[in-house]
Amino acid sequence: MKTLSERLAKAMADTGFDSQTRLARAAGVEQSVISKIIAGASKTSKHSSKLAAAMGISADWLINGAGTMQGGIDSPLQRIDVSKLVKVFDEKGDTGEAITWISEVPEHYRAYIMKRNTGIAQAPAGTVVVVNPNRSPSTNDLVVTLISGNLSVFRYHLSGDGGGFLSVDDTRIPVTPVRSESDIVGPVEQIFIPALSK
Structure with missing residues (x-):
């Protein structure tokens, strides 16, 4: 997956975040941030690490496409729900x-x-x-x-x-x-x- 948009969409589907609003609340960001990333209007985002933490995935994978979504570890990363x-x-x-x-x-x-x-x-x-x-x-x-x-x-x-x-x-x-x-x-x-x- 080459774009932040593609990686975020896959991560949301794989981690059970079925709505942008729910992920926004868990990450402590505006829903419009997620909408812009998914639509491809934002190629990068200063909020990507918050989104990764809320979904319990590797921030390096979400931001750069490096490694795996799980960050190369067998057990899932801890989700951080700021809400x-x-x-x-x-x-x-x-x-x-x-x-x-x-x-x-x-x-x-x-x-x-x-x-x-x-x-x-x-x-x-x-x-x-x-x-x-x-x-x-x-x-x-x-x-x-x-x-x-x-x-x-x-x-x-x-x-x-x-x-x-x-x-x-x-x-x-x-x-x-x-x-x-x-x-x-x-x-x-x-x-x-x-x-x-x-």
């Missing part, structure tokens, strides 16, 4: 790292790794929580908080006057009023607990 990557944040902000999540999530979602037990049974130490910082919490939502430089998870309660309260699972500990809405990072959308016991 499932979530940026990892800590107390100081964006860590510059990302984790692969189990399902596709919006780009603005954040992942936090709880460094200690939170008082919420669903969020012990080591838990990865995915938060939507763009959504306001509702009553009984789990929320990630950043209070006095410490990350934690609480249950959120909305009061009649529009204020908020935080609680933990232990009913002996009284609810605490939310001092500032800026203490709430956002509601928890998904939780992953790597291990319940060691």
Whole structure:
């Protein structure tokens, strides 16, 4: 195969990407980039390595036609689906790292790794929580908080006057009023607990 267009079309067919939109989402590129390559309007593309990573094929083969689609190895290359990557944040902000999540999530979602037990049974130490910082919490939502430089998870309660309260699972500990809405990072959308016991 002599052209990038031919190699991309074959790679999509062989790797099960039946639509340009699906590949674009997995690679984190615009669908028009793929359309131009397939149509032959782009003979090269700075996005080829992202496309190769999303399909789990050799970037050298896709870009240059060198070697084999599998890169000369017996086992398939790992696919990297950027639509499932979530940026990892800590107390100081964006860590510059990302984790692969189990399902596709919006780009603005954040992942936090709880460094200690939170008082919420669903969020012990080591838990990865995915938060939507763009959504306001509702009553009984789990929320990630950043209070006095410490990350934690609480249950959120909305009061009649529009204020908020935080609680933990232990009913002996009284609810605490939310001092500032800026203490709430956002509601928890998904939780992953790597291990319940060691």
